[in-house]
Amino acid sequence: MSSAAKACDLLLFGTKGDLARRKLLPALYQLEKAGLMHDDSRVIGIARDELEQNAYQQLVRKNLETFIKKEPIDEAVWQRFLQRLLYVQLDLTAAADYQKLSAVVDCEKRIPVSYFATPPALFASICAGLHSAGLAADPARVVLEKPIGHDLESSRLINEQVAQYFQECQVYRIDHYLGKETVLNLLALRFANAIFASNWDHNAIDHVQITVAEEVGVEGRWSYYDDAGQMRDMVQNHLLQVLTLIAMEPPARLDADSIRDEKLKVLKALRPIDISNVHEKTVRGQYAGGYVAGGAVPGYLDEEGSRNNSSTETFVAIKVDIDNWRWAGVPFYLRTGKRMPEKRSEVVISFKPQPHNIFHETYKQLPANKLIIRLQPDEGVEVQVMNKIPGLGETMQLRQTKLDLSFDETFSSKRIADAYERLLLEAMLGNQYLFVRRDEVEHAWRWVDGILEAWKSTGEPPKSYQAGSWGPVSAISLLARDDRNWDE
Ligand SMILES: NC(=O)C1=CN([C@@H]2O[C@H](COP(=O)(O)OP(=O)(O)OC[C@H]3O[C@@H](n4cnc5c(N)ncnc54)[C@H](OP(=O)(O)O)[C@@H]3O)[C@@H](O)[C@H]2O)C=CC1
Numbered sequence: 001m002s003s004a005a006k007a008c009d010l011l012l013f014g015t016k017g018d019l020a021r022r023k024l025l026p027a028l029y030q031l032e033k034a035g036l037m038h039d040d041s042r043v044i045g046i047a048r049d050e051l052e053q054n055a056y057q058q059l060v061r062k063n064l065e066t067f068i069k070k071e072p073i074d075e076a077v078w079q080r081f082l083q084r085l086l087y088v089q090l091d092l093t094a095a096a097d098y099q100k101l102s103a104v105v106d107c108e109k110r111i112p113v114s115y116f117a118t119p120p121a122l123f124a125s126i127c128a129g130l131h132s133a134g135l136a137a138d139p140a141r142v143v144l145e146k147p148i149g150h151d152l153e154s155s156r157l158i159n160e161q162v163a164q165y166f167q168e169c170q171v172y173r174i175d176h177y178l179g180k181e182t183v184l185n186l187l188a189l190r191f192a193n194a195i196f197a198s199n200w201d202h203n204a205i206d207h208v209q210i211t212v213a214e215e216v217g218v219e220g221r222w223s224y225y226d227d228a229g230q231m232r233d234m235v236q237n238h239l240l241q242v243l244t245l246i247a248m249e250p251p252a253r254l255d256a257d258s259i260r261d262e263k264l265k266v267l268k269a270l271r272p273i274d275i276s277n278v279h280e281k282t283v284r285g286q287y288a289g290g291y292v293a294g295g296a297v298p299g300y301l302d303e304e305g306s307r308n309n310s311s312t313e314t315f316v317a318i319k320v321d322i323d324n325w326r327w328a329g330v331p332f333y334l335r336t337g338k339r340m341p342e343k344r345s346e347v348v349i350s351f352k353p354q355p356h357n358i359f360h361e362t363y364k365q366l367p368a369n370k371l372i373i374r375l376q377p378d379e380g381v382e383v384q385v386m387n388k389i390p391g392l393g394e395t396m397q398l399r400q401t402k403l404d405l406s407f408d409e410t411f412s413s414k415r416i417a418d419a420y421e422r423l424l425l426e427a428m429l430g431n432q433y434l435f436v437r438r439d440e441v442e443h444a445w446r447w448v449d450g451i452l453e454a455w456k457s458t459g460e461p462p463k464s465y466q467a468g469s470w471g472p473v474s475a476i477s478l479l480a481r482d483d484r485n486w487d488e
């Protein structure tokens, strides 16, 4: 750890919740294991229950054993990690309780970094509580989990509540996709390789596809998910963030505001979708029962906790137009859904065909070159190019072939860190470039709200698709209308 980095007190609000147990505590353990925690940093778990320090530490140990599946807990690492763990009992809605934190945290010694792994409805009380405990002044930081609101209005409210006590430079809004190794690699691919940098616009690219498909359904989160739907849960944040990284102009520097300024310009350039074009540009689906990975699964309306008249979407496909010079006439097709045939997130860049085909005798129509960026699983980068098949003869025989770089093989000695490891580390180091700025969140909501309103005013239910399929048939038509098809 660099000697310039300062020690932190990571205040983990909601330490007994699902996110903290499954993701945050294991990520912190991995940072400890990698030697990336500052020697003097501490992790202060906060929840409502009365718990002895010992009991909290045992709880954390149990979580690590449950959620770190690939390896046994390393006893030496655990002993070091254990020394950092503290527990504070606090009711987040009780203003007076926050004074307990002033007694534990000394801002002179460590920067307070407060992670809100709680429902967003509590963010305002936590911010006020931190302020009253003297833990809000710069360089204190707050890390906010999604969802930042349900629409533009509610996201503004949350952002205003936070801004009452924290300046924007203190606020770290999580989109865990920005912490993924392969999403970060988009910056390297685009801006460290002249071959792509000079072929990254409407002159060279025909269209872009972004797919984020999951095998899982709602996984017992029906009450949250049914309010949100796939548009709010995945498109407003993860897909739009990936899109901005693909579409943005080169930032002047690799710093937070240079990158976020460019991402914001893309969000501002998204062509609005409203009632006039919502049928042409979007598809909404909801899964019915079917088979995923060989097993029978229930439909959305038969999931545990469901209301059987819900018209929430579990699948979205959108044709996105970006109204700027670079992307004029280049559609970005987004597709995301639950209960798809496989878990697969990828970006496919389809290049324009050759203007003239000199191989027409053997290959009537040369297929387009494609750059496929596999975000997860099987992380890697693939380029589809034409090659001559070796052999003698009068005419050249060609075949489409792959230049395939698998992260696993190429960087076999490197472990791919979970997104939360990187994000927690960057928050503790005070680097905001992988966190979403307020104006980005709000512009994303403005665009998404337009589509949600248009869907509402059509009054149409989502189209049904069988679990284990790639969504409603109309998702295929969305591209077929443009004489294109989804990359399978
Ligand atoms: N789970 C996940 O994978 C993801 C979650 N998120 C977001 O992260 C946030 C947390 O999610 P998740 O962990 O799933 O939610 P949980 O409901 O599992 O956990 C929320 C935590 O907040 C605590 N809490 C609630 N009210 C109070 C209170 N008055 N005082 C003290 N503590 C309180 C709960 O404490 P208690 O145990 O006492 O009830 C609980 O530990 C949500 O905003 C969610 O949308 C985002 C991405 C993924």
Ligand SMILES: O=C1O[C@H](COP(=O)(O)O)[C@@H](O)[C@H](O)[C@H]1O
Pocket (backbone or CB within 6 Å): 214, 233, 234
């Ligand atoms: O934020 C969310 O993301 C997950 C998918 O994340 P991934 O890292 O597994 O791709 C999604 O299942 C969940 O519904 C959503 O809230």
